[in-house]
Amino acid sequence: MKTNAQGERLVRCPQCGGDSVFASSNKWRPFCSERCRQIDLGAWASESFRMPAAPPQDPDDAGPGGLVH
Incomplete structure (x- = not known):
């Protein structure tokens, strides 16, 4: 661990x-x-x-009850 002259921790x-x-x-x-x-x-x-994410699902692709297949 790196420290300065006062003994305080140095981080990047x-x-x-x-x-x-x-x-x-x-x-x-x-x-x-x-x-x-x-x-x-x-x-x-x-x-x-x-953050990488999958594109949103098309609502027309939803099956019964709104579940995506």
């Missing part, structure tokens, strides 16, 4: 990959800076982070 910033202090002294943790936090928030707000 999820945005830029640089060192980030993972302690209460870093108000942007786990990010290294407000800039990295804002970039990440913007990516979430613009829906850049997506």
Whole structure:
């Protein structure tokens, strides 16, 4: 585990990959800076982070009781 001179744990910033202090002294943790936090928030707000999913089923393909076959 990496630490800084004050003995605080250092982790990898999820945005830029640089060192980030993972302690209460870093108000942007786990990010290294407000800039990295804002970039990440913007990516979430613009829906850049997506999970792959199957396309929605066509309602006309539903069988009796609305069950898809």
